[in-house]
Amino acid sequence: MGATLEHPLESLETSKWFKLICGASFQDLEVIRSLTLVYTLAGADCLDVSADPAVIETVRQTLELAESLAEQAWQRGYLYSGKPWLMVSLNDGEDVHFRKANFNPQNCPDDCERPCEKICPIDAINTQGVIKDKCYGCGRCIVVCPLELIEAQPQPAIKPDLILKQIEKGYIQAIEIHTQVGHQVQFAQLWDKIRPHHNRLKVLAISCPEHPEAIAYLQEIYQKIAPLQCPLVWQTDGRPMSGDIGKGTTHATIAYAQRLGESKLPGYIQLAGGTNSYTVEKLKALGLRNQISGVAYGSYARSIVGKLLTTIDLSSMNKKIPKSLWQATQVAHELVAQFKQTA
Ligand code: SF4
Ligand code: SF4
Structure with missing residues (x-):
């Protein structure tokens, strides 16, 4: 009998890979804990989190908690299949995923209607400035x-050495390199540090924003990293961090993935940047569903469970499982199942 694949790899192989993006710069441990729990129970294959050690530790502990709830998740029909892989991101230069907003509230006029606070999707602005x-x-x-x-x-550059130690300990299983057209030299410098350790990775992901020359650039990058000793995922970052704005945001990542598919570059293709509830419908309408190995959801995944997350009190879990946990998991399940059950 052949060896069975780990479930995230099997998901990539069968075009069912679901990745939750918590965010390379997102460090709100309470929200990360709740997001991790509901999307893990719903069947996520991978969690993409900040390289912050406190975030990694929080997620690791939450995965143990999820495992203890597996039976109940299955009874409710959710798609939990074991611990998802933990992925952290590294960047080879300035990148929108590795930044935070900042302002001095003392400079704000009293009569400002505070559009900044109103537009923030995650309530990260108050009268004190940015949280x-x-x-x-x-x-x-x-x-x-x-x-x-x-x-x-821009956030301080993450030291690859810190990440490599976490890989050696088995705390994280995957790395995503954020690069962009024109970064050949910076990418090569970063890759030289990762290369000696990459055989320990369950998967390597490369994320690149949409650009007219993106495919040629990725082909060049591929020549640099081949031959690889781990699976490779191309993340087609269409319109970064925008999936909760409206359904049309998904077009850019799909068009980009289509171009990448036509290029026949080796590796799995995974959408991101503008993905939402419309993504699967659009893929099916274009006849592309089975050419896409996976989808990553970030701001949209967060927005649909947002209000419920704030009501989940994990500190009381040992006494009683809060009803809101299962309500939020049901919402997450619908998004996960929409992709997984249409392959
Ligand atoms: S929009 Fe926000 S940051 Fe700008 S002046 Fe008004 S309160 Fe201050
Ligand atoms: S809108 Fe909110 S999350 Fe977005 S950059 Fe501003 S403070 Fe940060």
């Missing part, structure tokens, strides 16, 4: 401030 742990750098507040008081602050 750093909550901000994931979507940039929406920056463009609405009438006085242009809000700036984007």
